[in-house]
Amino acid sequence: MEHHRAPPPGRPLPVLAGHSDVVISVAFSGDGRLLASGSYDRSARLWDTGDVRHPALRAVLTGHNAAINAVTFAPGGRNVVTGGDDRTARLWQTDPGRAVTEACATSAPAIRRSEWARYFPGLDYRPPCEGVSSK
Incomplete structure (x- = not known):
């Protein structure tokens, strides 16, 4: 089991910024x-x-x-x-990588070249799940 060391007492921790509301x-x-x-x-x-x-x-x-x-x-x-x-x-x-792998493993069928040309005219054909292993 890995143990994490807490910062010394009295030292402020970093602020986690990013939310736009409470x-x-x-x-x-x-x-x-x-x-x-x-x-x-x-x-x-x-x-x-x-x-x-x-x-x-x-x-x-x-x-x-x-x-x-x-x-x-x-x-x-x-x-x-x-x-x-x-x-x-x-x-x-x-784990975002695992989410992508699972989404690609369950999505079917993959986008065909003709569909790509229809929805993404002028862009090179690059299926989103190409090269993602489905472990």
Whole structure:
């Protein structure tokens, strides 16, 4: 088990900026390496807090139509759940790479060259899931 050293007492921690409105819910993952925040701005954010002196924004989660007033991590920390005033609960992957892999593995059919030309005229054909492994 990896242990994380807390900063010395009395030293301020960095401010995690980014939400455009009040933050009303926060939760740490079980291992303390991720922090989720939910806000009146209708977004949730995932922060990598492995280095408490230099936390990094990992993802901005959007999709709620109203304030997010609850965030929590599922056991194991691979998913975060958000609940909003829009009366929905959403389940999110905490690893964006894994989310892309799963989305590509379940989407079918892949966009064909003719569809690409129709919807993206003038752009070179580059299917979004090309080269993504479906482990």
